[in-house]
Amino acid sequence: MARTKIVSGSVALIRARLRRPFVTALGTRDFTENVAATVVLSGGARGYGEASTSLAMKSLTAPALRRALSRLLRDAAGRDARDWRALVDRAWTLCPDLPPAVAAFESALLSALAAESGVTLASLLGGALTRLETDVTLSAWSDPRLTEEAAAEAARDGFKTLKLKVGGTLKDDLARVRAARRGAPRARLLLDGNQGLTPRGALTLLDAVLKEGAKVDLLEQPVRKDDLAGMAFVAKRAPVPVAADESVATPEQAARVLDQGAATAINIKLAKSGLSRGLEIAAVARAVGVPLMIGCMAETARGLSASVHLALGAGFFRFVDLDSDVLLVEDPAARSAAGWTRRGRRIELPRR
Template sequence: MKIEKIEVFAVRFPLKVPFVVSYHRYEDMPSVIVKLTSACGHVGYGEAVADEHVTGESLESTISIIHRLLGPQLIGENPMHMERIHDVMDRSIRDVPAAKAALDIACHDLVGKKLGLPVYDLIGGRYHDAFPVTHVLSIGDPDAMAEEAKQQLDAGYTSIKMKVGVDVASDVARVAAVRRAVGPDVPIRVDVNQGWENAGKTLQAMQQLIPYALDWIEQPVRADDFEGMAEVKAKSVVPIMIDEGVRGMPEMRRLTLMQAAHKVNIKLMKCGGIYPAKKLVHIAEMSGIECQIGSMVESSIASSAGFHVAFSSKIVRSVELTGPLRFAQDVGNLQYDLPFIRLNEQPGLGIEVDEAVLEQLATARYEVTG
């Protein structure tokens, strides 16, 4: 089996409401969809959601790299040979993990369809039967966040994740408001997205947050401040999760050597796709660090890919792949069964891509052929 053609689509997914994190406000979600076609006629889909603040990529750079560099390198390659696929990409260009993730995901989807197997059976087999889905609150007024939390619990969610990272005082007020609204028993996780910057501010915030019984606090300090993460972990009674700080192998190795966090949020867009994500999961497991599979607010395509990694990995204890639930329109049909997600047994990613919707949402299209 050989890759014969690669098509690249620039897409902007409409959001039901804007999504606000500490470093940006998203009115819609830019994405790059990749379609691989093999010489025998099988098709696989992949996706890249670039983020200048996390992966150092943009929509435009990702399209150019896939169209002009990585795509031509993969024409004629066998998508089953994932170690070689990644070696070819890594030799062509350093970093650009979201661009590589799009091609990696598409290869897995294509191979799964060729063999008649779901992707999770290609990477270890299904371990989990279901995962609870957490509703994510973007940054807003404390009362508005509290009201949204109550509404989402009524809709079926059983846990809440809060985006914070504006400043310590207002963030504590947000957490307090949500805790009052949902009661003492609903799990609450807090994601700072580096917004508290350093260990000093983070420890100040965590002292004030003790009464609110948080499940964990995610990436409170700057991404490269492993020493700050380690200090916070050593002085905190609340588990600490690292996210932006771990992209690929070098950062995961540093995390395991320093034991700088209790948990790690692995994202396919940060590490380069399904194949490297599984490698990171294995490294974390060897060091006793629990894993979450997260996302960059992706469509059904990349969200499904993340779920296949999660469902096939024992050490993955939580997921955060709710992009399709935020979109007013999606190209795929990933199905949620709130408050859970359960994967089907269909081959590949297990979703159908509506090409009419893809053409409708696409703002540009490019083609790579052999």
């Protein structure tokens, strides 16, 4: 009998508190509610995936994600996990509007197959790297003192790059940038508009920040995700890469965005696309020499594992924004189940 038959699956609700309020142009949250999926194969191997709720996609509630994952696991029971492509294609058909659920299901399947094969998921995905470095995110807090404090803490923890949430008024965004630079004067910056800026407003902010001497490496999703003309306006004039995040969740969207000149970088998040679609998006971008970023939602350390393994396995991401575990308050025992380790900005897999 094959050792890769799916014999059981389970879902569990995870509620984790954020160390500081998470604030973007799209809203505020103090905690995250995620849904974990576990797959067990007939040979005993287990796989894990996690679906995160999101400020950007308010329909992705924990109950909706839980129902979707329960349905997907029931549907897959008795199937061979080696048919994962067909299972994932069916999952997209069953739950087209719940991408984090499909992504968690896919991650659970592939991590179970990797475990059964005695290799890491990173090895299964290419095995390019064993370690990488990430930025850390500072929210769009209204109090500059909180930004300065968080930036200083990040610098003490060894982070060299800060991702700053912007998308408010020019005055508030500049105050936040200045506060971050007071706390971490040597840090490089990524600016994330979260769809909250106008095209001209994005360029005005970027110009002002650069004139103050800040080292800005990227401007992410400055305008509404469906405003590709606005994105193109910014991308054509910005002196730094302009990344599409919410604008790209499928390979077709990636092709459309790049064809219209609406981005000069693309941010891949498993919660938007899953592993296989994420790799297809990467192929579209790499075919025309567009750099890639990998990001996350509000996954726990264990939930972030699939993204960590993708980044390490593929090895082609220029910008790495895998920091959700840093932003959460987690039990050390739960964190130890992640299967990877963090030392400040450095992420690596344990030696086998």
